[in-house]
Amino acid sequence: xxxxxxxxxxxxxxxxxxxxxxxxxxxxxxxxxxxxxxxxxxxxxxxxxxxxxxxxxxxxxxxxxxxxxxxxxxxxxxxxxxxxxxxxxxxxxxxxxxxxxxxxxxxxxxxxxxxxxxxxxxxxxxxxxxxxxxxxxxxxxxxxxxxxxxxxxxxxxxxxxxxxxxxxxxxxxxxxxxxxxxxxxxxxxxxxxxxxxxxxxxxxxxxxxxxxxxxxxxxxxxxxxxxxxxxxxxxxxxxxx
Numbered sequence: 488x489x490x491x492x493x494x495x496x497x498x499x500x501x502x503x504x505x506x507x508x509x510x511x512x513x514x515x516x517x518x519x520x521x522x523x524x525x526x527x528x529x530x531x532x533x534x535x536x537x538x539x540x541x542x543x544x545x546x547x548x549x550x551x552x553x554x555x556x557x558x559x560x561x562x563x564x565x566x567x568x569x570x571x572x573x574x575x576x577x578x579x580x581x582x583x584x585x586x587x588x589x590x591x592x593x594x595x596x597x598x599x600x601x602x603x604x605x606x607x608x609x610x611x612x613x614x615x616x617x618x619x620x621x622x623x624x625x626x627x628x629x630x631x632x633x634x635x636x637x638x639x640x641x642x643x644x645x646x647x648x649x650x651x652x653x654x655x656x657x658x659x660x661x662x663x664x665x666x667x668x669x670x671x672x673x674x675x676x677x678x679x680x681x682x683x684x685x686x687x688x689x690x691x692x693x694x695x696x697x698x699x700x701x702x703x704x705x706x707x708x709x710x711x712x713x714x715x716x717x718x719x720x721x722x723x724x725x726x727x728x
Contacts, residue, residue: 500572500586502531504621505593512569519572522557523565527572528621530582532590532632537579544628590620590636597643641667641674648680657688673708675701675717682720691724 500517503509508524510517519527525545530536542554549557562580565573574581582588620633644667651660664680671677678701685694698713698721705711712718 500569500583502527502582502586502588504528504531504588504590506619507623508621510569510572512572517569519568520561520564522561523568525624525626526558526561526565526580527582528624529628530573530580531586531588535576535579535581539578541580547627594636594639597639601642601646637670641670641677644670645676645680648684652684652687657684660684672704675705675714678713679717679720682717686720694721695724 499513501511501514508528510519510524510527522545526541529541529544538555538558539551542551542558545561546554546557562573571583572586574583620636621629644663648660648663648667651657651663661681661684664677664684667674667677668681678697682694682697682701685691685697698717701717702713705713
């Protein structure tokens with residue numbers, strides 16, 4: 488009588504990077520060494536990556552041979568605590584497909600929202616403001632990843648602001664626009680979003696005040712005037728004639 492081999496499904500994982508590093512395997516928090524955390528974070532944010540490039544990113548201060556040796560040790564230690572977490576792929580590495588990543592989920596949702604395929608609940612939008620990417624880490628490779636996520640947050644907030652205003656939900660629209668402005672006070676598109684919401688709500692004086700705030704800030708900090716697009720928004724208002 489033949490026996491059927493049982494195929495074991497890989498453990499399901501959940502990786503949180505917004506607000507700090509947290510790894511859970513099958514719902515149970517997993518502890519892995521700091522070096523392994525950094526390896527996992529790079530793979531989660533960048534996807535499949537060559538071993539030499541990974542070693543250079545994680546240990547830029549040492550030689551390539553030593554960095555590759557450290558990488559091998561790090562993979563081994565990660566496997567001891569979470570088997571299958573890091574998947575070899577020829578001369579590259581990748582995070583196991585069975586691991587869900589919070590940043591990946593939010594980026595996907597953001598793209599779907601911005602191209603009109605779905606809506607994003609307001610409470611999830613706030614994550615783009617409140618959840619900093621690995622805030623306690625000072626690794627140089629994180630600079631570009633943080634800026635990429637920051638820009639995405641700003642575009643999401645501005646998109647949400649415009650859609651809420653179009654639906655007549657001006658208070659919520661203003662919350663989203665001001666959140667973008669708090670994140671980057673020199674971002675003119677966020678200033679324009681605030682002005683448009685005031686105009687849509689019929690608050691003409693507030694629109695003029697918002698424009699003048701933008702005008703003063705840009706002149707003081709950058710020595711430039713608002714764009715023609717911003718000026719046109721309020722050009723017809725009596726207070727600016």
